Amino acid sequence: MGHLATIATCSLNQWALDFEGNAERIIESIRIAKSKGATLRVGPELEITGYGCLDHFLEGDTYLHSWEMLVKILTHEDCQDILLDIGMPVSHKNVHYNCRIIALNKEILLIRPKLFLANDGNYREMRYFTPWGRPRYVEEYYLPRMMSEIMGKRKVPFGDAAISTFDTCVAAETCEELFTPNAPHTGMSLDGIEILTNSSGSHHELRKLDKRIKLMTNATGICGGIYLYANQQGCDGDRLYYDGCAMIGINGKIVAQGSQFSLKDVEVVTATVDLEEVRSYRCQPSRGMQAIENPVYPRIEANISLSEYGADVDPRIGPTKEVKVKYHKPEEEIALGPACWLWDYLRRCGGVSGYFLPLSGGIDSCATATIVHSMCRLVVKDCEEGDKLVIADARRICGEAPDSDWIPKTPQELANRIFHTSYMGTENSSKETRERAKELANVIGAYHVDLNMDTVVKAVRDLFGFVTGKTPTFKVHGGTKTENLALQNIQARLRMVLAYMFAQLLPWVRGSSGGGLLVLGSANVDEALRGYLTKYDCSSADVNPIGGISKTDLKAFIAYARDEFKLPILHDFITAVPTAELEPITHNYVQSDEADMGFTYDELSVFGKLRKNHKLGPWGAFEKLLHEWSDIMSPRQIADKTRNFFWYYAINRHKMTTITPAYHAEAYSPDDNRFDLRPFLYPAFSWPYKKIEATVARLLEKEKEKEA
Structure with a gap:
C-alpha cells in the first residue's frame, strides 16, 4: 500500500496591510484543506501581511499586527490537527526577517527565516529584511507575550531546520531560494527530507510560468521528493499581478496544478502522494555517497503523522496521477492577467463605480477596451457559477443594494454599468477612427460619448495668440517643428483634462449615486521606451493595463480576441496604420x-x-x-x-x-x-x-x- 499522505498548497488573493482579510483567507484555506483530508497546508510568502507592503515592512506596527493575526489563526477551531506553514515577517534581535511559521495545534514548532532574498527587478527585499546567513543553524527566539501565553512557553527554535513527523520529514524553501544556483532543496533532499515546500510571492510576466515549472520539476527530478508550491494570486495594491498556479510535484512530475488567473480569493490544491515513491526514487548508490557527506539539518519533532497508518488506510484511495501542465499562450495571458488585475483594482478602490477610457480608434486603446471586455467576461462567468464574493462585488460596484438579486447576464450588460468610453475628435481626426471607436464601444457594451473638441483647442490657441501676439501653425501649413509639436501637445493634454472631467461626472449624468470613474491609460511599453507620448496627455491616467506590453504582443492579442471573443470589428484595428492623428491630414500626408x-x-x-x-x-x-x-x-x-x-x-x-x-x-x-x-x-x-x-x-x- 505504501505510505499515502494528502497534502495541500494554495493560492490566496492577499492584499497588502489587509490584516483581518488576509487572516480570514488563510483560515478559509486551512478549512478547505482539512475538508479534503490534508494533513499539511502550505501558504504563500508573507501571506499574513500581503507581499507588497514595501516600506511598511520597516514599521513596527506591521510586525505587531502579524503576531496578532497569527494568534487568531493558530487558536481558531478550524486550524487544529493539521501541520501549518504560514508566511509573515518576524523581528529577531532587532533584525527583520522574511519568515515561515511552522505550527501544529496552537504551538509554533519552528520559525524559519528566508536564506536568499529577491533583490532585483521588481523586488527590493534587502531594503526591508536581512537574509539568514546561517544555513543549518538554529537558535532560540523569545516569543511575544500574546503568543507565549497561548503556548505556555517563552522560546521556540529560530533558524534553518527541518520538521520530523512520525512518518516523514518536511522542510521549507522560500520563493527566491528555488531560483538560486545552489538551492537549499539539494542539501535538504540529500539529508533525507522528503517533503519540500516553497512559498512564493511571484508576479506574472509574459512567458514566465515555464521557467518556474522547469525549476520545480528539475528539483525533484534530480533529487527526488515531493514539492509543494504556493503563491499569492491577484493585485495586492501595486503594479504587480501575482499569478497563483499553486502546484504539487513528485519525482519530476506534476500531480496537481491550480489556476494561473482567477477572480477567486482562495484556491486550495491537494494531492495524495506516496512517501514510498520518494524512497524508491532516491535509492541510488551515487546519491547515497553524496548523502553521507552532506551536512546535517537540525530536526524539530512534530507529534503528527502525515500519512494514514494501519487500519486507518482506505484501500480504495491511491496516489494522485500525473497531470499535463497547462500553459497559457501569451495572447491568453494578456487577456486574463490584466483583466483580473483590473477587477481587483476596481473592487478594492473604494468609492468608484467603474472605468473611463479615451477610445481613439487605434489599436492601443482598443487593446485596453478589449481587456476590460475580458474582465467583464470573467466576472459574468463567475457570477453564473455562483461565486458569492464576485456577485457581491459586482452588485456593490454597480450601485445595487446588498439584498438585490441582480446578476449580470452578459459582459455587455455589466460593461454598460461600469465601463465608459469617449472619442475625443478634432479636425485632424479621421472618419475611420471615429467609426471604429463607436462600433467597438457598441459591441462590448460600453457607454460611449462621441465628441469634437475643436472649440476647446481653438480657445487655447487663441489665448496664446492674444497673450503673445503670435499664433503657432502646423508644419504642413508652414510652421516650424516647435510650433508643430506644441499644437499636437495642446490636443493631447486637453484630452487628459477632458478625460478626468468626464470620468468624474458621467456617472452623475447617468443618474448614479455612486462615485466617479477610474481613468485608464493606453500607452504601450515600446512607446514609453522611445518616449513617444506627451507628458501629461491622455497617457496620464489612474492605471494602465497595457503599459508593460509590447506592440507586437498587443497585435497578437487583438487577433486572438477577435476570434476567441467573437469580435470581428477587431480586425479593422489590426490592419489600420497606427497614427496619433494630431496633425492635419492632406492629400499627400x-x-x-x-x-x-x-x-x-x-x-x-x-x-x-x-x-x-x-x-x-x-x-x-x-x-x-x-x-x-x-x-x-x-x-x-x-x-x-x-x-x-x-x-x-x-x-x-x-x-x-x-x-x-x-x-x-x-x-x-x-x-x-x-x-x-x-x-x-x-x-x-x-x-x-x-x-x-x-x-x-x-x-x-x-x-x-x-x-x-
Whole structure:
C-alpha cells in the first residue's frame, strides 16, 4: 500500500496591510484543506501581511499586527490537527526577517527565516529584511507575550531546520531560494527530507510560468521528493499581478496544478502522494555517497503523522496521477492577467463605480477596451457559477443594494454599468477612427460619448495668440517643428483634462449615486521606451493595463480576441496604420507612428530587451546588432538606429518619472518607479558613439579592400 499522505498548497488573493482579510483567507484555506483530508497546508510568502507592503515592512506596527493575526489563526477551531506553514515577517534581535511559521495545534514548532532574498527587478527585499546567513543553524527566539501565553512557553527554535513527523520529514524553501544556483532543496533532499515546500510571492510576466515549472520539476527530478508550491494570486495594491498556479510535484512530475488567473480569493490544491515513491526514487548508490557527506539539518519533532497508518488506510484511495501542465499562450495571458488585475483594482478602490477610457480608434486603446471586455467576461462567468464574493462585488460596484438579486447576464450588460468610453475628435481626426471607436464601444457594451473638441483647442490657441501676439501653425501649413509639436501637445493634454472631467461626472449624468470613474491609460511599453507620448496627455491616467506590453504582443492579442471573443470589428484595428492623428491630414500626408518614431515597433522591442534584459549600453547594443541584423542592414544603418534609439531614450527618460502605473508584464519595461532605476537627465553618449563610428569606418574600409 505504501505510505499515502494528502497534502495541500494554495493560492490566496492577499492584499497588502489587509490584516483581518488576509487572516480570514488563510483560515478559509486551512478549512478547505482539512475538508479534503490534508494533513499539511502550505501558504504563500508573507501571506499574513500581503507581499507588497514595501516600506511598511520597516514599521513596527506591521510586525505587531502579524503576531496578532497569527494568534487568531493558530487558536481558531478550524486550524487544529493539521501541520501549518504560514508566511509573515518576524523581528529577531532587532533584525527583520522574511519568515515561515511552522505550527501544529496552537504551538509554533519552528520559525524559519528566508536564506536568499529577491533583490532585483521588481523586488527590493534587502531594503526591508536581512537574509539568514546561517544555513543549518538554529537558535532560540523569545516569543511575544500574546503568543507565549497561548503556548505556555517563552522560546521556540529560530533558524534553518527541518520538521520530523512520525512518518516523514518536511522542510521549507522560500520563493527566491528555488531560483538560486545552489538551492537549499539539494542539501535538504540529500539529508533525507522528503517533503519540500516553497512559498512564493511571484508576479506574472509574459512567458514566465515555464521557467518556474522547469525549476520545480528539475528539483525533484534530480533529487527526488515531493514539492509543494504556493503563491499569492491577484493585485495586492501595486503594479504587480501575482499569478497563483499553486502546484504539487513528485519525482519530476506534476500531480496537481491550480489556476494561473482567477477572480477567486482562495484556491486550495491537494494531492495524495506516496512517501514510498520518494524512497524508491532516491535509492541510488551515487546519491547515497553524496548523502553521507552532506551536512546535517537540525530536526524539530512534530507529534503528527502525515500519512494514514494501519487500519486507518482506505484501500480504495491511491496516489494522485500525473497531470499535463497547462500553459497559457501569451495572447491568453494578456487577456486574463490584466483583466483580473483590473477587477481587483476596481473592487478594492473604494468609492468608484467603474472605468473611463479615451477610445481613439487605434489599436492601443482598443487593446485596453478589449481587456476590460475580458474582465467583464470573467466576472459574468463567475457570477453564473455562483461565486458569492464576485456577485457581491459586482452588485456593490454597480450601485445595487446588498439584498438585490441582480446578476449580470452578459459582459455587455455589466460593461454598460461600469465601463465608459469617449472619442475625443478634432479636425485632424479621421472618419475611420471615429467609426471604429463607436462600433467597438457598441459591441462590448460600453457607454460611449462621441465628441469634437475643436472649440476647446481653438480657445487655447487663441489665448496664446492674444497673450503673445503670435499664433503657432502646423508644419504642413508652414510652421516650424516647435510650433508643430506644441499644437499636437495642446490636443493631447486637453484630452487628459477632458478625460478626468468626464470620468468624474458621467456617472452623475447617468443618474448614479455612486462615485466617479477610474481613468485608464493606453500607452504601450515600446512607446514609453522611445518616449513617444506627451507628458501629461491622455497617457496620464489612474492605471494602465497595457503599459508593460509590447506592440507586437498587443497585435497578437487583438487577433486572438477577435476570434476567441467573437469580435470581428477587431480586425479593422489590426490592419489600420497606427497614427496619433494630431496633425492635419492632406492629400499627400497622413501621420504615422512608426514614421514619426523612426523605428518599427519590432525594432523598439529589440532595443528594449538589449537595454534592460541584456544590460547593454549603446556600444554593447551596437556590437550585438552587428551580428543579429547584418543580413538586413548595413553597419551604417545599424549605427544610426543605435544612436537614434539611445538619443531619444535619453531625452525622453524624464517622462518615465510621471508615467501612469501600469500592469507589469514585460521584462524590459522602462517603468522608472521601481522596476527600471535609471537617471532621467543624461549626458551625450559621446565616448560609446565615437567607438561606434570608429567601428563603422573600419568595416567600410574592409569592404573597400575586398572590392579592390
